[in-house]
Amino acid sequence: MSLLKLQNGSDVRGIAVAGVPGEEVNLTPEAVSKIAYAFKAWLKNKFGKEELSLAIGRDSRISGETLVQAAIKGMKGQNTTIFNCEMASTPAMFMSTLDDEINADGAIMITASHLPFNRNGLKFFTKDGGADSKDIKAILDIAETQNPQYEDNGRVEKFDFISKYAEALVNKIKESTGEDKPFENCKIIVDAGNGAGGFFAEKVLQPLGADTEGSLYLNPDGNFPNHQPNPENQEAMDAICKGVLDSNADLGIIFDTDVDRAAVVDRNGKSINRNALIALMSAIVLKDSPNSTIVTDSVTSVGLKKFIESKGGKHHRFMRGYKNVINEAIRLNKEGTEAHLAIETSGHCALKENYFLDDGAYLVTKVLILFAELRKEGKDLEDLIGSLEEPVESIEVRGKINDQDFKAYGNQVLEDFRDYMNTVEGWSAETPNYEGVRVNCEKEEGWCLVRLSLHDPVMVINIESNLSDGCEKIKKKLFDFLSKYKALSFV
Incomplete structure (x- = not known):
C-alpha cells in the first residue's frame, strides 16, 4: 500500500490495531518508522541543519507506545537528540518546540483524536506551528521514495513535559486572577474520557485549590470503555452533565482524547459547547480586543452571529476544518484585519495570543x-x-456518495441545488458563503447548509429552525430535490 493513502488532511491516520471486521491494519510500526525517518529528512532540508532536537508524545491509545518506539527508531541518529515525552497532549507537543529546555526543531504527536480504539495517527509540528496538508504530502513523498538507513545511536531521553506544560497553565491563572488558590472552596470536575487529559485535574486544578472529587475517567485507557472522548458526542456530554449534577460541582470540563478540543458544563448541568462555547470565547476575546473578527466554521447559527455583533465583534463564518479556520484567521491578520479567535463548533479553539494553536487546555484556562x-x-x-x-431545532443528516469520482458528483449536486434553491418560495442564498450552499429559509425561520465532507465521499446537510417542525419542513423540500440523485444514499 502507498503511504500517501495515510494522509488525512494535515494529519497521518490509519488502522493500527487488528480485530475490527473489514478494517485491515495499514498504520504498521514499519510504516511509522519510515514516516518518522522522512520527517527528520524533511526537517533537515527545511532548516538546513544536521543536528536536530526532536520530541515525541502520545495519547492513551493501545497502539501508542508501540508506534512511539517505531517513530524513535526512524528518528534516531548520531546528530539527533530525541525527547520522549510519553503521555502528553497534542498542544503540549507543539509547545515543546518553543520550550527553552527541549527547544525541539520538530515534534510528533501519536494520536487519532476521538476515532475508535483501533485507529491511530501522527501530527507534526515545528516552531511555525502544525504541518499543513502540503507538508504532510511532502513528508509522505520522502517516505515513499527514500530507502531508510536506520541508525541505532544518538540520545533518547524521557522527559515529563506534560507537568511542565501544566505548570505554565497554573502560573497563567495565578497571574491573571492575582490569587494562588483562586478555586478554594470550589468543586470543578474533569471528564477525560480515558484519554490524555486526566492530568488537568491533578496538575492544574488541584494546585489552584479546586476540589476535583467526582471527576470521571481520568485514568488513561486506550480501549475507551466508558464513552467516546469527544465533546461533540452526545453520550460524552451527557456523562459530564450528569457528573456535575451528581457531585454538586460548580463547573465541569470535558476534553477529547489528545486535549486539543474541550467543552464546559455550568453548575446547573447545562452544556456550554458548539455555538454556546463560541459565544463564551467570543465574549472573553472581545472584552480585551474590541472589534475583533471572530472566525468560525460554516455551521454556526444565526443567533451566534447576532451575539458576536452585539458584543462589538465581527463574525466571519468560513469553512469546516480546524486548519481552515485557523489559516483564515492568520490570513486576515496578515492583511490587516484584526482577528483574535479562530474556533470550530467541534471545540477546536485557537487564540492569537497562544500562537493560533488549537489547545483545549488553554481554552479551558481562559x-x-x-x-x-x-x-x-x-x-x-x-x-x-x-x-x-x-x-x-437543529439536525445534521449525512449521505454517502456512491460514485467513483465522488467530488465531481457532489459538486454537480451543489450546482444543481443552487438553481433549485432559487425556485423555492422564501429561500435565498446566504452571502458571503465559503462552503457548499447555505440557504436562508424565511418561512421555516431557519437555514440549511448542503456541503461536501472535507475528505470522505459524504454529503452533509445541516439544518436549524426556530419552529418546532421547521427542520422537517426544510428537510422535506431538500429531499424532494435530492431524491433524484441515485448515487446519493441517506440513512
Missing part, C-alpha cells in the same frame, strides 16, 4: 480565569451568554 472573575461578582458563565439566541 474560561477558568473568567469563571474566577464572575465568581467574585456572584455571577456564573451563563450570565455572560444568556442573550445568545439558540435555535428551537
Whole structure:
C-alpha cells in the first residue's frame, strides 16, 4: 500500500490495531518508522541543519507506545537528540518546540483524536506551528521514495513535559486572577474520557485549590470503555452533565482524547459547547480586543452571529476544518484585519495570543480565569451568554456518495441545488458563503447548509429552525430535490 493513502488532511491516520471486521491494519510500526525517518529528512532540508532536537508524545491509545518506539527508531541518529515525552497532549507537543529546555526543531504527536480504539495517527509540528496538508504530502513523498538507513545511536531521553506544560497553565491563572488558590472552596470536575487529559485535574486544578472529587475517567485507557472522548458526542456530554449534577460541582470540563478540543458544563448541568462555547470565547476575546473578527466554521447559527455583533465583534463564518479556520484567521491578520479567535463548533479553539494553536487546555484556562472573575461578582458563565439566541431545532443528516469520482458528483449536486434553491418560495442564498450552499429559509425561520465532507465521499446537510417542525419542513423540500440523485444514499 502507498503511504500517501495515510494522509488525512494535515494529519497521518490509519488502522493500527487488528480485530475490527473489514478494517485491515495499514498504520504498521514499519510504516511509522519510515514516516518518522522522512520527517527528520524533511526537517533537515527545511532548516538546513544536521543536528536536530526532536520530541515525541502520545495519547492513551493501545497502539501508542508501540508506534512511539517505531517513530524513535526512524528518528534516531548520531546528530539527533530525541525527547520522549510519553503521555502528553497534542498542544503540549507543539509547545515543546518553543520550550527553552527541549527547544525541539520538530515534534510528533501519536494520536487519532476521538476515532475508535483501533485507529491511530501522527501530527507534526515545528516552531511555525502544525504541518499543513502540503507538508504532510511532502513528508509522505520522502517516505515513499527514500530507502531508510536506520541508525541505532544518538540520545533518547524521557522527559515529563506534560507537568511542565501544566505548570505554565497554573502560573497563567495565578497571574491573571492575582490569587494562588483562586478555586478554594470550589468543586470543578474533569471528564477525560480515558484519554490524555486526566492530568488537568491533578496538575492544574488541584494546585489552584479546586476540589476535583467526582471527576470521571481520568485514568488513561486506550480501549475507551466508558464513552467516546469527544465533546461533540452526545453520550460524552451527557456523562459530564450528569457528573456535575451528581457531585454538586460548580463547573465541569470535558476534553477529547489528545486535549486539543474541550467543552464546559455550568453548575446547573447545562452544556456550554458548539455555538454556546463560541459565544463564551467570543465574549472573553472581545472584552480585551474590541472589534475583533471572530472566525468560525460554516455551521454556526444565526443567533451566534447576532451575539458576536452585539458584543462589538465581527463574525466571519468560513469553512469546516480546524486548519481552515485557523489559516483564515492568520490570513486576515496578515492583511490587516484584526482577528483574535479562530474556533470550530467541534471545540477546536485557537487564540492569537497562544500562537493560533488549537489547545483545549488553554481554552479551558481562559474560561477558568473568567469563571474566577464572575465568581467574585456572584455571577456564573451563563450570565455572560444568556442573550445568545439558540435555535428551537437543529439536525445534521449525512449521505454517502456512491460514485467513483465522488467530488465531481457532489459538486454537480451543489450546482444543481443552487438553481433549485432559487425556485423555492422564501429561500435565498446566504452571502458571503465559503462552503457548499447555505440557504436562508424565511418561512421555516431557519437555514440549511448542503456541503461536501472535507475528505470522505459524504454529503452533509445541516439544518436549524426556530419552529418546532421547521427542520422537517426544510428537510422535506431538500429531499424532494435530492431524491433524484441515485448515487446519493441517506440513512
